[in-house]
Amino acid sequence: KAGVTQTPRYLIKTRGQQVTLSCSPISGHRSVSWYQQTPGQGLQFLFEYFSETQRNKGNFPGRFSGRQFSNSRSEMNVSTLELGDSALYLCASSPDTSTDTQYFGPGTRLTVL
Amino acid sequence: GEDVEQSLFLSVREGDSSVINCTYTDSSSTYLYWYKQEPGAGLQLLTYIFSNMDMKQDQRLTVLLNKKDKHLSLRIADTQTGDSAIYFCAESVYGSGNTGKLIFGQGTTLQVKP
Numbered sequence: 001k002a003g004v005t006q007t008p009r010y011l012i013k014t015r016g017q018q019v020t021l022s023c024s025p026i027s028g029h030r031s032v033s034w035y036q037q038t039p040g041q042g043l044q045f046l047f048e049y050f051s052e053t054q055r056n057k058g059n060f061p062g063r064f065s066g067r068q069f070s071n072s073r074s075e076m077n078v079s080t081l082e083l084g085d086s087a088l089y090l091c092a093s094s095p096d097t098s099t100d101t102q103y104f105g106p107g108t109r110l111t112v113l
Numbered sequence: 114g115e116d117v118e119q120s121l122f123l124s125v126r127e128g129d130s131s132v133i134n135c136t137y138t139d140s141s142s143t144y145l146y147w148y149k150q151e152p153g154a155g156l157q158l159l160t161y162i163f164s165n166m167d168m169k170q171d172q173r174l175t176v177l178l179n180k181k182d183k184h185l186s187l188r189i190a191d192t193q194t195g196d197s198a199i200y201f202c203a204e205s206v207y208g209s210g211n212t213g214k215l216i217f218g219q220g221t222t223l224q225v226k227p
Contacts, residue, residue: 033213043201048213055212090155094213100144100205102215104156
């Protein structure tokens with residue numbers, strides 16, 4: 001099976017712009033979670049989607065949003081970008097069994113100038 | 114509360130065993146995970162253990178869980194230079210509103226010297 005894929009791998013934006021990141025889960029996986037990784041804060045949970053519904057949300061401002069499509073692919077959007085949004089954004093998929101084991105993609109490196 | 118703690122750095126010689134430690138606080142954790150991250154890459158799942166187990170072995174990897182002390186360790190036998198990476202401990206906490214969320218430690222950088 002192909003792993004989790006994320007596009008694009010790298011992005012450079014300027015403050016105030018918005019950005020959309022995409023994640024394709026492992027075939028058959030229905031749950032997609034998103035994380036932000038920064039040197040200062042480490043890995044922080046953004047949100048989780050299952051069957052096109054957001055089931056869980058981390059402690060991030062409303063500028064961070066996401067959605068999931070019927071084929072389980074997911075996108076996250078960050079509006080009005082700030083310098084502090086520069087990070088590696090990781091997507092993980094899970095089959096949503098009792099193990100909740102998550103498999104991560106390579107991430108999208110976002111740089112905000 | 115939700116908190117996972119790890120030491121930040123470990124240096125070993127090639128061929129030695131490495132032991133990376135982690136402590137967690139949430140007593141309702143069900144699964145505990147170890148992930149590996151190489152430079153510029155995502156997280157690679159190494160192994161996981163269910164919270165009612167004490168030990169799990171998988172080739173060169175041994176996971177030990179002390180539930181009383183909420184302490185988790187990852188032992189890598191015969192450590193190789195290719196094992197140099199950042200290792201993250203993570204817990205999943207079951208309960209209403211906690212689906213799909215892993216809580217990560219800060220990561221331990223493992224340096225393997227030839």
